[in-house]
Amino acid sequence: MNSPTIIVITEDELDLDALLEKITLPTTGAAAIFTGMVRGVTSRHSSTQASRGDSHDTLYLEYEAYQPMAEAKMRQIAEEIRQKWPSVEGIAIVQRVGRLYPRTPTVLIACTAAHRDTGVFEAARYGIDRLKEIVPIWKKEFGPNGEFWVEGDHFPTPGE
Numbered sequence: 080m081n082s083p084t085i086i087v088i089t090e091d092e093l094d095l096d097a098l099l100e101k102i103t104l105p106t107t108g109a110a111a112i113f114t115g116m117v118r119g120v121t122s123r124h125s126s127t128q129a130s131r132g133d134s135h136d137t138l139y140l141e142y143e144a145y146q147p148m149a150e151a152k153m154r155q156i157a158e159e160i161r162q163k164w165p166s167v168e169g170i171a172i173v174q175r176v177g178r179l180y181p182r183t184p185t186v187l188i189a190c191t192a193a194h195r196d197t198g199v200f201e202a203a204r205y206g207i208d209r210l211k212e213i214v215p216i217w218k219k220e221f222g223p224n225g226e227f228w229v230e231g232d233h234f235p236t237p238g239e
Contacts, residue, residue, distance in 0.1 A: 086173075088173075111202065168192050176216075
């Protein structure tokens with residue numbers, strides 16, 4: 080059976096319908112989709128606030144990626160998903176780069192399967208968690224009080 084996998088780094092807007100069409104098979108009955116967005120306001124309670132302190136506004140974010148390595152790591156994530164959840168039919172992992180404003184989707188992870196109870200939700204969650212862990216994508220935040228690079232809290236181990 081064809082198991083479509085879409086790996087994309089793009090400056091273009093995300094087209095959910097087009098992506099779903101590419102990863103949907105005649106047997107598909109479920110899709111789990113995660114989309115990350117640019118927040119205009121980050122509250123003090125956000126997990127990303129541990130190193131930043133107070134709540135703050137975001138005017139826009141600029142994303143950068145080393146495309147060959149990022150795409151290779153995204154393919155690795157898709158392979159890991161297929162190993163852990165063999166029932167997953169289609170996978171789309173899409174990361175936007177460039178200047179992105181609040182309320183704009185930045186990343187999309189979609190997994191399809193014949194049924195919703197075959198791990199499709201868990202597979203999509205795993206996909207975004209792994210992307211945040213191992214894919215070389217950098218984010219610079221611009222706000223009223225200046226700009227800074229947003230650092231993650233995961234440091235990959237050799238071979239990860």
